[in-house]
Amino acid sequence: MAGATLDVFETEPLPPGHRFWRNPRITVAPHISAITQPRTAAETIAENIALDVAGKPVTHIVERAVGY
Numbered sequence: 001m002a003g004a005t006l007d008v009f010e011t012e013p014l015p016p017g018h019r020f021w022r023n024p025r026i027t028v029a030p031h032i033s034a035i036t037q038p039r040t041a042a043e044t045i046a047e048n049i050a051l052d053v054a055g056k057p058v059t060h061i062v063e064r065a066v067g068y
Contacts, residue, residue: 003025005029006020
């Protein structure tokens with residue numbers, strides 16, 4: 001096997017010291033691996049723009065501090 005992309009783990013986020021982070025043949029995805037549907041993605045983006053313009057918190061934020 002040349003490599004792997006892994007998305008779901010028993011413990012999430014995957015602990016910072018986990019060996020998968022250091023393996024150049026493994027890509028760790030933030031539990032989002034799915035095909036993006038343009039219609040629903042566009043709706044979410046439009047909703048977030050409206051929330052931001054209204055000064056409200058947007059949804060689906062990547063939380064880098066927790067690893068994804």
